[in-house]
Amino acid sequence: MAINRRGACTALLTQALGLTSVAALAPGLAWAQDFPTRPVRLVVGAAPGGPSDFLARLMADTLSPPLGQPFVVENKPGASGTFAAEAVAKAAPDGYTLLLSGPAAVVNAPFVMARVGYDPAKDLVPVAVMGAGAFVLAVSATLPVRSVPELVAYARANPGAINYGSGGNGSSGHLAGEFFSQTVGVTMTHVPYKGDGLAANDLMGGQIQLMFTAPNVAMPHAKSGRLRILAVTSRERLPALPDVPTMIEAGVKDFEYLGWIIAFAPSGTPRPVLETLQAAWAKARVQPAVRGKLVDLGMQAPERLGKPEVMVAFLQDERERMARLVKAAGLKPE
Secondary structure (H helix, E strand, O other): OOOOHHHHHHHHHHHHHOOOOOOOHHHHHHHHHHOOOOOEEEEEOOOOOOHHHHHHHHHHHHHHHHHOOOEEEEEOOOHHHHHHHHHHHOOOOOOOEEEEEOHHHHHHHHHHOOOOOOOHHHHEEEEEEEEEEEOEEEEEOOOOOOOHHHHHHHHHHOOOOOEEEEOOOOOHHHHHHHHHHHHHOOOOEEEEOOOHHHHHHHHHHOOOOEEEEOHHHHHHHHHOOOEEEEEEOOOOOOOOOOOOOEOOOOOOOOOOOEEEEEEEEEOOOOHHHHHHHHHHHHHHOOOHHHHHHHHHOOEEOOHHHOOHHHHHHHHHHHHHHHHHHHHHHOOOOO
16 A cells, blocks of 8 residues: 555644644645745846845855755846835745845835835845945045045035935935935935946946945946045945045044845745745855855845844834934935
């Protein structure tokens, strides 16, 4: 007589747990055993070239071999990443569609955009922190300043002359610029783009004068002399930019503004699937090659944010901080 081993194991587990049915349990067991069985989409809410795109491709290259399936990056730029976030929030909660996002689409959007077709706190669940770190303040090589004090003096002497770019309304670069304007008391005009890479192109061309962006976006162009990096927004200097002062060292008191990129799944994704992805990334992020690439970005994968409940609390704190910043800046949803 043939023995249905899977059925026998399920029956034994049912008896051990005192259950009359394993209807709710069996799907979780199946997910744990089978996921993934087909390619996983990594949706990025920006054009190629920005930090989210870079980390998505790093994640794809790193996770595909151990999990045995391709991770395919899909760029879906527009509306500060909210097009991408909405698409993932409404996708099937099966682990095969993930979002890589900074604060813009999952923290800032409800505060600065008149319509958001999803609730990031309810419709998306954090999977893993891809990286966290500082921004850099970069200026066009055509701007006659070489330090933050010179920039502030120039902006005060030339009201309305400074246009700053970002990856979109509500993006981290946008709000970092607002924070800078408030802190030093200057007026700048925000110019939104569909991604930091596009803004950087116009920065080098002189169409905009400055931007706050990830180090990997600005560093190659700073080396070529097409833009200048004046400061970093962390409290400590970056190993990749040891000669660049922090904003605080440059005289901007208490200025700290950090960015991060987190992988999200649609709410309702089975816990065993989330645990599979979390475990795979936990192993990947300690690999020397991965750590080295994060350092090149001026980022790290902080261990303290490795637990799901800690990520949820962190995101709640970020939303409360953003509410205070937006209120102080007097920004209205657009």
